[in-house]
Amino acid sequence: MGNCCDFFNRQKNTNVRISLPAVCFVWQIAMIVLFGVFIRYDEESDTHWEEYRIAHNLSSDIENDFYFRYPSFQDVHVMIFVGFGFLMTFLRRYSFGGVGFNFLIAAFGLQWALLMQGWFHSLNLETGKITIGVESLINADFCCAGSLIAYGALLGKVSPVQLLVVTLFGVTLFAVEEYIILSLLHCRDAGGSMVIHAFGGYYGLAISWVLYRPNLHLSKRLGASVYHSDVFAMIGTLFLWMFWPSFNSAITDHGDGQHRAAINTYLALASCVLTSVAISSMFQNRGKLDMVHIQNATLAGGVAMGTAAEFLITPYGSLIVGFCCGIISTFGYVKVTPFLEKYLKLQDTCGVHNLHAVPGMLGGFIGAIVAAAASEEVYGREGLISVFDFEGDFADRTPGTQGGFQAAGTCVAIAFGLVGGAIVGFILRFPIWGDPADDNCYDDEVYWEVPEEEETIPPILEYNNHMIHKHQDISESNFSVEQS
Amino acid sequence: MGNCCDFFNRQKNTNVRISLPAVCFVWQIAMIVLFGVFIRYDEESDTHWEEYRIAHNLSSDIENDFYFRYPSFQDVHVMIFVGFGFLMTFLRRYSFGGVGFNFLIAAFGLQWALLMQGWFHSLNLETGKITIGVESLINADFCCAGSLIAYGALLGKVSPVQLLVVTLFGVTLFAVEEYIILSLLHCRDAGGSMVIHAFGGYYGLAISWVLYRPNLHLSKRLGASVYHSDVFAMIGTLFLWMFWPSFNSAITDHGDGQHRAAINTYLALASCVLTSVAISSMFQNRGKLDMVHIQNATLAGGVAMGTAAEFLITPYGSLIVGFCCGIISTFGYVKVTPFLEKYLKLQDTCGVHNLHAVPGMLGGFIGAIVAAAASEEVYGREGLISVFDFEGDFADRTPGTQGGFQAAGTCVAIAFGLVGGAIVGFILRFPIWGDPADDNCYDDEVYWEVPEEEETIPPILEYNNHMIHKHQDISESNFSVEQS
């Protein structure tokens, strides 16, 4: 924090006092107008539900979709806000940014997601309205997940305004690729291995690659965890891990679809924990475990089951998926991330490459294989139709063809992530977004009022400490000369 | 912690070794007796459910109210214990008190709430019994929320015994005002903008006003957060934020009522986050965000939707409510709370004025407006009857009249809060409750065995540190002379 830094600081202005409120206000007002024009309650959340229920021969209020999906919705909601949020608190001085910006961009993104997904999937062309219900809320949360994953690669290196841009484009791209994959290619992807994880992972990596910071080592001091920040991150890990069965089953078919997706995901996750621990221990001195692996790689099994969870992948198939993904993901943290940083100039703060991009891609291909292997013998005729939705225009599709389309869908997701991310990355390089200098990353001081830390310093040190703070204030005032 | 403090300490005895156990035991025994006399299982939790089910023509066990409401109940339960509890851990040395006393008073209050609400709402005059089911548990949790909100204004300045008194009266007043508002005035208030938030907020503020501490600045050192305590508080914030849709929909009508309430609340909360961030950033140097605003003001949208969430407020109407409340609440934290403290002698530790009192009041009036604007055209005849419960004695009520009663209900809630709080405040001024001195506030040492803090002090300091501790022990023994 001496003179050496002044050079970089001179070029970077992290003041977001105008840009951040402006973006929030403009955006929120736009949302209100667009919601006023387009969004309405659907039949199950409208006061005319009673008539709808009778007309559709539903015997009771309990058959409202709310009761099928609301518990899963709340689990997904926890994953998005607490899961992703706390997973990103692991840095020693970026916990506010981790959980706080996650909160901001999810709240920002979900409104845009309701509109974008509505236009593509549930726009009533007669009335010009989008109707929403609990499934729309789940899908909006899913859509935000893509951008939150991308945030994982950028954590600590971007400004909140940049994150809003990332989310704005992220949600837009998501809705388009989702439309292509689910509607045009008619893929199944209930838990989003392709549309959420592969897309979000590569989207974040591409942005991070474009925003490469050659002098990031100057922030190295803050680019690691402390003891308690690692424990906070475990809150995120565990809520993600526990609720992943709900994530993968939230929008699958009522009845056996949701039931099976939850079981498969539960098994894959359990298996994944054991191999993550094994690899983590193998690669460390004296077999010590690394918190980074426990926090992240244990989740890879859930990511990789996103597509196949609703299929008849069988319980042991689920275990195998978890087994492999735990190994691949942990190995990625140990070897691939450092390699990418060194040789591909790809700085990936949370290792989304290993947790989302690769397991998501694998999940897409696993889904393709399981779909191609489906047979009427195992699924039953009705089962095959209901699981793969072989109806209407797609009534003639065979499992084999479906497998091919699933694989194609995975490629589409990755392509959207890479190309979209590269473009967004270039947009973010404009020097107007208030991002921090290379020596100023991973630091909450830049965008947050951070409380003074006195707690653990015994009184006898307070005088010295006071002096130090005074000194810091002086040097800080040097830093912010440009502002005054 | 020197001589200057002895003067105040001499007057205050914070020893609760007799009073706290005595109150807990007496109270709990009273509860057992009263439950023995009054409380029974309702038809849906009794072994005669099967007969009831058949008699009421319910086709399956799934139509037991348990399956309609239990997931929401658990979400509300999390909000009460983890949400409110962790939101109050933000002080650097009052986290034990924040989460621990919250736990105590909620567990204490919910039993009394089951009785009080039972007497007013579900006493069977023939048998003299109150029957309880899952909806009673939700209502009991709601009832505690009023007192927990009041605790927010008092945090760090009162003894646990005082808190039990606050809760005892708080629950009692709650049950009475709830009876007046919901039964006599026939208002709708499913999420409790009026009966929970406006009442609880003003109740706490009135108590705090009566208990004004002129020398509270002597505890200023502990009246702020540290880095990790702010992260703990975010756990509370997020669980409140995520589960607020369940809070507002927990006791609304089966089917579309619950569905719609959840959607509306979800939208208002999302919108509220953006404007809270915007205002927080606007008022700070260099656009930095303030954790206090992110932790609290982001929730105001949920508070303000407490009444209107089950109405057809429309999705964009919900966004507008969140938009305005985020601004008002954050502005309150920036400008109003300091003003109240300086000029009205109102010390409000958590800013319940900005998070509960004002948004709750606004929520009541928003509900009144939306109710008054309801029409058969939009709601449908059946919808109007079922949403506003225009049945029996109230079959002739029009939406316009209903709006008037809703507004009147809001005023009743505020009046109960202010008058009740003032009275309880005077009761709490008796010098028998073991409250801390003005220079001893916000400190867990007073009511908790706090572990020694050695962890982060390097060994070379341990000798000094040891000396300091020794010194502290000596001074502490001076403090407690009265006891020996």
Added chain:
Amino acid sequence: MGNCCDFFNRQKNTNVRISLPAVCFVWQIAMIVLFGVFIRYDEESDTHWEEYRIAHNLSSDIENDFYFRYPSFQDVHVMIFVGFGFLMTFLRRYSFGGVGFNFLIAAFGLQWALLMQGWFHSLNLETGKITIGVESLINADFCCAGSLIAYGALLGKVSPVQLLVVTLFGVTLFAVEEYIILSLLHCRDAGGSMVIHAFGGYYGLAISWVLYRPNLHLSKRLGASVYHSDVFAMIGTLFLWMFWPSFNSAITDHGDGQHRAAINTYLALASCVLTSVAISSMFQNRGKLDMVHIQNATLAGGVAMGTAAEFLITPYGSLIVGFCCGIISTFGYVKVTPFLEKYLKLQDTCGVHNLHAVPGMLGGFIGAIVAAAASEEVYGREGLISVFDFEGDFADRTPGTQGGFQAAGTCVAIAFGLVGGAIVGFILRFPIWGDPADDNCYDDEVYWEVPEEEETIPPILEYNNHMIHKHQDISESNFSVEQS
């Protein structure tokens, strides 16, 4: 950390770099094979559900067991991973081990539990297959709970490999005693007072007794909490406390069974908080509360309701159970645990004796009494049959006999715990498991890569600190001579 320790370290090799990965891999591969041979989806999670539904005259998808039990399952899941996990983070330097090893052994145990419980309870002798559904997942989580409870007694004193052994045998013993108690003795024990808590508690205590460490006082420095680790532990406490009604109602009968179990547990827990606080305050200087009691004893009411929650114990009966257990458990922490350590050479890190063993045993006997007191008058003929499952071979059993069998079941659980634990303890004494030396307990450094702690040390100290670290490195290199 000087020479005095070298003697013990010389004997203990905590390197688990081979054993831990080996056990994980071998085990996980075995699981895959066994799952491949035995485990299949049940009718409700299979694609043939639609046919099953119609054949069984179920009117809608909502009658899939998934919708009856999945919300409870997720609550139980949270208790197992976040509840037990964070409850064990209270030690100042063993939070990684607390939450991390809990994660590992639960993920490890639940797979084995699905198999073991499947073989005993749902093996189809014709096909040779076990079919699983959401109830199986809940039971697997329950089964792990037994071993996690045992971990509570061993916390900080064993290696991860030992924990896997504890879990392997724990799950096996659990399945056997559960079979004896539930199937042969035909006891009811939905929330597992006997099969989970009494068994798990005594299992852990017996192991700990065999593994007695005479010089554990050398690790005393780390065998306590710090301020923030106590707050982390409160996360565990609260999630256990809040979701315990789901735990006790997760596998009870559909309809009134689940409803009643939730109400009873809710009440017992509330009552338990008040008496825990009362006793905690009574036994401390100046009435200060002890975090250990608030974190643990408040949960005893839920443990003790594990058997009786589904019976008609009445609401005030539930309050009485909570009342007594709060007293007994807190008293146990204050007086019994130190006594056991001193005179019985029983080191019980988390006090599972007071939270699980004794309340579990009491819960078994409470269940016996309530069962024996059941009458056709109160339950109704149908109610009696459905609550106690007086069908088939057991159609003639009277409530009185049932009470006797319940009491016998409690004894079986305790016997299994004590004998099984003693045997497992002896197995764990082989010097091959990588457990830490007596002066090296409660320390994450042994099995985890722990981040350097610099955050709170002001810069002026950094030079000193740096020197200290250097010094530590030197001494550490002495410690690990054996390895190089």
